[in-house]
Amino acid sequence: xxxxxxxxxxGSPGSPYYFQLSYFTIYLTKGIEILEYYTKVPxxxxxxxxxxxxxxxxxxxxxxxxxxxxxxxxxxxxxEELIEEWQPEPLVPATPTYDLDxxxxxxxxxxxxxxxxIDDMECLNFATFNFLGFVGNDKIEDTAIKSLHRYGVGxxxxxxxxxxIDVHLELEERLAKYTRTEEAILYSYGFSTIASAIPxxxxxxxVVFCDKGVSFAIQKGLVASRSRVMxxxxxxxxxxxxxxxxxxEKDEKNPKKASVTRRFLIVEGIYVNYGDxxxxxxxxxxxxxxxxxxxxxxSASFGVLGHTGRGLTEHxxxxxxxxxxxxxxxxxxxxxxxxxxxxxxFVVDHQRISGAGYCFSASLPPMLxxxxxxxxxxxxxxxxxxxxxxEKAKLLHAxxxxxxxxxxxxxxxxxxxxxxxxxxxxxxxxxxxxxKEIVAIALRNGVALTIARYLKDDEKFLPPPSIRVTVNVQxxxxxxxxxxxVIRQAAEQVFG
Amino acid sequence: xxxxxDKSKMPVRSRLTSRRSQKSRKNGFSSEKNQLSxxxxxxxxxxxxxxxxxxxxxxxxxxxxxxxxxxxxxFFACIKDLMIRLGVRKSKRPKEYKNxxxxxxxxxxxxxxxxxxxxxxxxxxxxxISSTAGPIIQLMEREVVxxxxxxxxxxxxxxxxxxxxxxxxxFAENVGPCVEAAEEAVKKHGxxxxxxxxxxxxxxxxxxxxxxxxxxxxxxxxxxxxxxFSTNSTNIPTLVGKKDLIISDALNHSSLVxxxxxxxxxxxxxxxxxxxxxxxxxxxxxxxxxxxxxRPWGKILIIVEGVYSMEGSVLRLPEVVALKKKYKAxxxxxxxxxxxxxxxxxxxxxxxxxxDPADVDIMMGTxxxxxxxxxxxxxxxxxxxxxxxxxxxxxxxxxRGSSHSAAYASSMSPPVAVQVIxxxxxxxxxxGTDEGKRRLxxxxxxxxxxxxxxxxxxxxxxxxxxxxxxxxxxxxxxxxNASPIIPLVIFAPxxxx
Ligand SMILES: Cc1ncc(COP(=O)(O)O)c(C=O)c1O
Numbered sequence: 004x005x006x007x008x009x010x011x012x013x014g015s016p017g018s019p020y021y022f023q024l025s026y027f028t029i030y031l032t033k034g035i036e037i038l039e040y041y042t043k044v045p046x047x048x049x050x051x052x053x054x055x056x057x058x059x060x061x062x063x064x065x066x067x068x069x070x071x072x073x074x075x076x077x078x079x080x081x082x083e084e085l086i087e088e089w090q091p092e093p094l095v096p097a098t099p100t101y102d103l104d105x106x107x108x109x110x111x112x113x114x115x116x117x118x119x120x121i122d123d124m125e126c127l128n129f130a131t132f133n134f135l136g137f138v139g140n141d142k143i144e145d146t147a148i149k150s151l152h153r154y155g156v157g158x159x160x161x162x163x164x165x166x167x168i169d170v171h172l173e174l175e176e177r178l179a180k181y182t183r184t185e186e187a188i189l190y191s192y193g194f195s196t197i198a199s200a201i202p203x204x205x206x207x208x209x210v211v212f213c214d215k216g217v218s219f220a221i222q223k224g225l226v227a228s229r230s231r232v233m234x235x236x237x238x239x240x241x242x243x244x245x246x247x248x249x250x251x252e253k254d255e256k257n258p259k260k261a262s263v264t265r266r267f268l269i270v271e272g273i274y275v276n277y278g279d280x281x282x283x284x285x286x287x288x289x290x291x292x293x294x295x296x297x298x299x300x301x302s303a304s305f306g307v308l309g310h311t312g313r314g315l316t317e318h319x320x321x322x323x324x325x326x327x328x329x330x331x332x333x334x335x336x337x338x339x340x341x342x343x344x345x346x347x348x349f350v351v352d353h354q355r356i357s358g359a360g361y362c363f364s365a366s367l368p369p370m371l372x373x374x375x376x377x378x379x380x381x382x383x384x385x386x387x388x389x390x391x392x393x394e395k396a397k398l399l400h401a402x403x404x405x406x407x408x409x410x411x412x413x414x415x416x417x418x419x420x421x422x423x424x425x426x427x428x429x430x431x432x433x434x435x436x437x438x439k440e441i442v443a444i445a446l447r448n449g450v451a452l453t454i455a456r457y458l459k460d461d462e463k464f465l466p467p468p469s470i471r472v473t474v475n476v477q478x479x480x481x482x483x484x485x486x487x488x489v490i491r492q493a494a495e496q497v498f499g
Numbered sequence: 500x501x502x503x504x505d506k507s508k509m510p511v512r513s514r515l516t517s518r519r520s521q522k523s524r525k526n527g528f529s530s531e532k533n534q535l536s537x538x539x540x541x542x543x544x545x546x547x548x549x550x551x552x553x554x555x556x557x558x559x560x561x562x563x564x565x566x567x568x569x570x571x572x573x574f575f576a577c578i579k580d581l582m583i584r585l586g587v588r589k590s591k592r593p594k595e596y597k598n599x600x601x602x603x604x605x606x607x608x609x610x611x612x613x614x615x616x617x618x619x620x621x622x623x624x625x626x627x628i629s630s631t632a633g634p635i636i637q638l639m640e641r642e643v644v645x646x647x648x649x650x651x652x653x654x655x656x657x658x659x660x661x662x663x664x665x666x667x668x669x670f671a672e673n674v675g676p677c678v679e680a681a682e683e684a685v686k687k688h689g690x691x692x693x694x695x696x697x698x699x700x701x702x703x704x705x706x707x708x709x710x711x712x713x714x715x716x717x718x719x720x721x722x723x724x725x726x727x728f729s730t731n732s733t734n735i736p737t738l739v740g741k742k743d744l745i746i747s748d749a750l751n752h753s754s755l756v757x758x759x760x761x762x763x764x765x766x767x768x769x770x771x772x773x774x775x776x777x778x779x780x781x782x783x784x785x786x787x788x789x790x791x792x793x794r795p796w797g798k799i800l801i802i803v804e805g806v807y808s809m810e811g812s813v814l815r816l817p818e819v820v821a822l823k824k825k826y827k828a829x830x831x832x833x834x835x836x837x838x839x840x841x842x843x844x845x846x847x848x849x850x851x852x853x854x855d856p857a858d859v860d861i862m863m864g865t866x867x868x869x870x871x872x873x874x875x876x877x878x879x880x881x882x883x884x885x886x887x888x889x890x891x892x893x894x895x896x897x898x899r900g901s902s903h904s905a906a907y908a909s910s911m912s913p914p915v916a917v918q919v920i921x922x923x924x925x926x927x928x929x930x931g932t933d934e935g936k937r938r939l940x941x942x943x944x945x946x947x948x949x950x951x952x953x954x955x956x957x958x959x960x961x962x963x964x965x966x967x968x969x970x971x972x973x974x975x976x977x978x979x980n981a982s983p984i985i986p987l988v989i990f991a992p993x994x995x996x
Contacts, residue, residue: 168628
């Protein structure tokens with residue numbers, strides 16, 4: 004047994020052999036330093052210290068002195084009483100903490116594509132993230148059905164245990180090729196893609212610089228990472244630089260700690276909550292100046308920005324290699340389920356052992372992966388649809404200009420726009436009620452809109468209430484004009 | 500064997516209703532229920548005696564060998580590192596792009612493990628297949644290039660028996676009624692909604708599935724989500740908060756741990772499936788309260804799994820329920836691996852032990868395993884009653900309103916939802932055939948003759964038979980007899996291949 008007992012300390016992954024070696028050398032050198040110190044100080048000093056040590060030892064061991072706080076021992080009966088007395092709170096709060104209308108959402112019939120069929124009425128879809136109109140695409144559906152007849156629906160296991168199906172490998176390869184990166188990694192749900200990717204790299208003790216406008220999934224990823232987060236004002240590069248400088252000063256004071264503190268910068272390509280674009284060139288400049296790694300969530304900009312839809316980096320002509328990690332949810336442009344991260348093999352591969360949502364969850368249903376492959380095919384074959392989408396976004400932006408009581412926020416080119424109130428009302432609820440009125444009127448006139456839904460108590464920085472208007476390429480110019488007209492009239496009705 | 504045996508002949512439906520009529524559906528806080536009746540005590544005792552679970556110790560030889568193995572691996576890895584540092588050997592690892600002078604991305608130890616333990620053995624995992632994850636799979640052979648940094652497909656495909664997928668009831672299939680229904684769903688609803696449940700992501704399908712799941716697990720209401728992992732990680736934070744305590748099994752799944760961490764609640768851990776440990780943690784927590792705030796805990800949530808996927812152990816549910824009632828705690832039960840797979844009617848551990856589902860506050864499960872689909876559900880007691888103040892609010896409504904997934908994540912894909920609906924109906928026997936019964940019957944060893952005739956079932960289904968045979972072959976196995984998971988413990992990682 005002796006052999007067994009001493010082996011694990013050297014061999015088990017919890018405490019590697021060479022680690023102990025390095026600790027040992029540290030202690031050894033420390034010990035020598037202390038001995039050296041004692042040869043230099045006067046003798047009475049050593050004597051005094053020795054007496055002090057003996058006295059403390061006596062104090063601790065003597066019976067009259069209680070070093071630790073006295074323990075209160077409860078009798079069994081008292082414990083039972085306490086247990087009897089304790090009244091737990093109910094599992095959920097007595098009064099709802101959410102909007103009552105979210106638990107009875109409108110049910111959509113048929114395919115939620117170009118139009119939404121709600122309450123037996125076809126409404127123009129200005130609400131879902133189906134930017135490229137891939138919902139209901141015949142080619143994609145045919146591919147998915149073919150895949151269904153080959154692989155069935157579920158994969159019945161995580162990627163490690165026979166859940167890796169050839170289409171997953173193919174999709175990862177295609178995504179890497181399309182984004183012009185070395186490697187891509189596939190997740191089975193959009194929300195958990197970035198939420199798992201962040202804690203895979205950023206750990207306790209690390210520092211993350213993050214925009215205040217980021218989506219909820221990023222916020223949750225940051226909480227899970229337990230890193231220190233420094234929030235900068237939305238898209239405010241000066242504020243970011245201020246924080247970076249602040250951190251730099253701190254690091255200079257404690258270079259030892261700084262040498263193991265990783266720094267990350269997390270932004271979104273197009274901010275879902277604001278509809279504007281991150282200033283990438285400036286961010287890249289700051290990246291190299293302050294040596295922070297940059298992660299970009301391109302969920303809303305992939306398949307949207309750039310001449311061929313490759314996202315933010317193409318939009319600004321920045322080599323994607325210089326971005327450390329790009330994370331994309333496939334639930335928007337690609338109109339399927341899941342998400343992926345891409346970047347250099349050095350960075351991405353690490354998620355295969357430490358991305359919680361990758362390792363501990365079943366892989367994406369193969370038919371949905373096939374659908375994504377087909378969607379990529381279409382994106383490659385018809386590169387003009389991205390220009391088309393941007394043009395329509397610009398048209399909508401122009402049409403939504405100068406509404407009564409409302410202001411259209413977001414970049415012209417972004418397919419996501421936020422209509423916010425010009426003047427603030429007393430409470431957020433009042434503001435939302437006004438916006439909901441507009442949404443209801445528009446719905447009656449055949450235009451489906453939605454207010455941007457947030458969990459108000461859980462958002463770190465709650466964006467002001469808004470109607471989130473989205474464009475998809477299938478909407479014709481006339482339809483966009485009609486939609487904008489309906490919104491204009493509704494606004495006049497509410498604010499007039 | 501188990502106390503539920505005699506009752507298991509009764510269909511679960513009638514059992515549920517008979518129980519329900521006896522007592523009002525409360526959350527388990529009323530004082531008269533805190534004390535167990537003599538009959539219940541006796542039953543519990545009987546249960547304790549009959550519950551056998553094995554965690555065999557490793558033979559000394561195997562233990563020594565596996566430690567030696569790690570020792571050698573670390574030893575040679577250090578030498579390799581040294582040689583790379585001296586420039587004798589070249590590292591094959593891919594490089595980071597242009598980040599000179601940055602703080603290294605990976606901590607030293609993690610990096611060491613990744614380079615020297617994960618990479619050389621990674622080819623034993625992540626093996627790609629090119630078929631359904633059914634009973635027979637087509638494995639795609641790979642070649643190792645660059646000492647494990649790359650794998651190349653050779654193009655050779657081998658047919659193998661699959662004992663690795665969680666395809667308990669064999670619903671991972673590419674023909675049959677479920678597949679036809681899924682195809683219909685694609686034609687009718689497309690593949691995704693591109694919107695969250697709070698906005699325009701709700702289809703009638705989702706509502707239908709939710710009612711069905713609620714009926715299946717024996718709860719009044721349920722909500723479904725697109726991913727099992729997120730079901731845990733995004734919903735636990737809506738149920739507990741800073742003032743509360745989570746008591747978690749030491750071996751809980753990563754999704755439960757993530758959810759607990761995100762919730763901000765204090766987390767205490769008890770020894771895996773050890774009721775003494777659970778009781779002492781519970782007792783101490785209730786008696787001492789929150790040590791930081793010097794106040795009693797708001798509420799205490801016990802989080803456990805029905806069947807543990809890595810150990811193959813089955814939860815001691817009746818004992819947990821008794822403790823939960825005694826200490827007025829709440830119970831969150833993750834049935835990812837037990838729903839559909841254990842119990843005479845395939846309804847999970849409550850069905851197996853004959854426990855009233857009303858005694859479990861939150862029932863969670865995933866569709867990934869037995870149903871051959873993807874996603875997860877949460878089902879809960881509808882009315883949440885406190886003994887002091889009588890008010891009612893639906894737990895599921897609360898989850899619907901404040902779940903992170905419901906507000907921000909895309910809703911479940913229509914064909915996947917339909918796969919769950921049709922497979923669940925088959926298990927419940929509502930499709931008009933006895934297909935479900937046949938599959939469930941195969942779960943019982945007594946029907947082995949039958950099993951051998953059913954060609955489509957996954958090999959893992961014959962789990963009791965499999966467990967016995969594997970034990971006869973001298974492997975060390977873990978877990979409970981009723982569990983469909985049979986962990987074979989392999990001591991030297993070098994043998995994995
Ligand atoms: C106990 C438990 N909960 C949740 C999950 C996650 O489920 P899914 O694979 O559907 O994401 C698993 C999967 O392995 C599990 O074992």
